[in-house]
Amino acid sequence: xxxxxxxxxxxxxxxxxxxxxxxxxxxxxxxxxxxxxxxxxxxxxxxxxxxxxxxxxxxxxxxxxxxxxxxxxxxxxxxxxxxxxxxxxxxxxxxxxxxxxxxxxxxxxxxxxxxxxxxxxxxxxxxxxxxxxxxxxxxxxxxxxxxxxxxxxxxxxxxxxxxxxxxxxxxxxxxxxxxxxxxxxxxxxxxxxxxxxxxxxxxxxxxxxxxxxxxxxxxxxxxxxxxxxxxxxxxxxxxxxxxxxxxxxxxxxxxxxxxxxxxxxxxxxxxxxxxxxxxxxxxxxxxxxxxxxxxxxxxxxxxxxxxxxxxxxxxxxxxxxxxxxxxxxxxxxxxxxxxxxxxxxxxxxxxxxxxxxxxxxxxxxxxxxxxxxxxxx
Numbered sequence: 001x002x003x004x005x006x007x008x009x010x011x012x013x014x015x016x017x018x019x020x021x022x023x024x025x026x027x028x029x030x031x032x033x034x035x036x037x038x039x040x041x042x043x044x045x046x047x048x049x050x051x052x053x054x055x056x057x058x059x060x061x062x063x064x065x066x067x068x069x070x071x072x073x074x075x076x077x078x079x080x081x082x083x084x085x086x087x088x089x090x091x092x093x094x095x096x097x098x099x100x101x102x103x104x105x106x107x108x109x110x111x112x113x114x115x116x117x118x119x120x121x122x123x124x125x126x127x128x129x130x131x132x133x134x135x136x137x138x139x140x141x142x143x144x145x146x147x148x149x150x151x152x153x154x155x156x157x158x159x160x161x162x163x164x165x166x167x168x169x170x171x172x173x174x175x176x177x178x179x180x181x182x183x184x185x186x187x188x189x190x191x192x193x194x195x196x197x198x199x200x201x202x203x204x205x206x207x208x209x210x211x212x213x214x215x216x217x218x219x220x221x222x223x224x225x226x227x228x229x230x231x232x233x234x235x236x237x238x239x240x241x242x243x244x245x246x247x248x249x250x251x252x253x254x255x256x257x258x259x260x261x262x263x264x265x266x267x268x269x270x271x272x273x274x275x276x277x278x279x280x281x282x283x284x285x286x287x288x289x290x291x292x293x294x295x296x297x298x299x300x301x302x303x304x305x306x307x308x309x310x311x312x313x314x315x316x317x318x319x320x321x322x323x324x325x326x327x328x329x330x331x332x333x334x335x336x337x338x339x340x341x342x343x344x345x346x347x348x349x350x351x352x353x354x355x356x357x358x359x360x361x362x363x364x365x366x367x368x369x370x371x372x373x374x375x376x377x
Contacts (some may be wrong), residue, residue: 005203006196008169011048014055018195019163020048023154027052031059034100038124038133040109040148043139045154046194049136051103056134064097074108074116083112083119091127102131109135110142121146129300158193168198177202179212186217189226197221222261224251230272236308236363237275237315244308259300266307277339279314286310 011017014031015026023041030036036056042050057069069159070090087104095102106112112120124133124147135151137143165188172179191198201221205212207221218225228251230322236244267287270280290307294300 006199007169009199011051011055012058014059017048017052017055018167019108019159019275020156023052023156026154029054034060036132038128038151039135040140040143040151040153041134041136041156042138042153043192044158045138046196047156047158048118048195049156051165053134053136056279057103059339060103061097061099064099067096068102069105069297071105071107074106074111080113080115080119083116083123087098087120088123089344091123091131103134104131105134105136107136108364110137110139114144117147121150124150139338161188164188164191164195164198167195171202172197175206176205177212180214180215183212183217186214190217190221190223220257222256224255224257224265226265226269229269233266233311234274236311237273239312243310243314244282245305248304259294260291262304263287263294283311285313296327
């Protein structure tokens with residue numbers, strides 16, 4: 001039977017959960033004691049929050065778990081009416097099969113409105129004798145303090161590369177997939193600690209029916225090769241804006257990437273460039289500004305090309321002194337040094353001055369006049 005692999009290979013027990021031992025050990029203690037408090041599971045997507053909740057319910061209730069467990073998604077059922085209706089109706093009924101309590105699992109709980117969270121707080125308090133709540137969210141800061149104080153908080157962390165690789169290879173062997181070692185490493189990089197993303201990317205690549213290589217992984221996962229992004233940035237830093245712009249267009253067309261996809265990869269590639277830390281800081285600041293503009297609705301092509309133009313200017317500042325654009329002009333401490341610096345720059349800015357017979361000799365130009373010309377005063 002054809003299934004989505006994220007569901008087909010979802011761990012069934014707490015012992016099968018990958019990479020969250022600090023969480024599963026405490027949850028298994030709840031199962032052994034046959035009792036648990038309200039829980040708040042928080043962390044990035046694809047780290048096992050829903051899986052742990054389902055495994056806990058199955059271990060706690062056995063074959064009767066479906067009658068004592070309800071799963072809601074607060075992203076589409078987020079209003080106060082849901083709390084007062086659907087949740088309250090389930091919470092007030094008695095558990096079945098001899099269980100001591102029932103479990104309400106609410107995914108994406110940080111999407112609940114403030115009014116809904118206030119109503120949920122009262123429901124949690126009123127029916128705590130026969131019902132326990134498990135709230136799952138990506139950002140615990142969006143959950144009001146009264147709810148957080150009523151829950152035991154479990155923080156899920158992104159999965160390590162070893163955990164991801166181990167689980168991917170388990171699926172590869174079960175499905176009989178022919179895959180390169182480089183492709184597995186690419187899946188691990190693409191996942192960034194998200195098991196769901198890794199498994200989905202693997203299933204899409206496997207559907208092609210051929211040997212899976214690194215290029216297939218990147219094309220099916222909606223990411224450009226890191227080497228291509230790095231080459232584009234190095235080309236811009238080298239001063240070739242036209243070629244860098246062509247490479248940007250190739251990446252967006254060939255891999256079907258949006259502006260936000262590109263900017264995220266650019267952000268992660270900065271650390272691989274052979275530039276100073278100070279230049280990385282400046283580029284990071286500019287990248288954050290560009291990303292904000294894209295999110296706010298600005299034209300992504302114009303913003304990305306503006307970022308490449310900025311890289312060209314940053315690279316130009318390394319090839320020759322750049323006055324005013326990147327490095328602020330500040331007076332030199334010594335008046336003699338300041339006079340020499342000002343006059344040399346003034347002489348460069350006024351190339352015809354030296355040929356003028358009536359011109360004042362360079363060494364006699366007042367310092368104040370030179371400073372005023374260059375914008376010091």
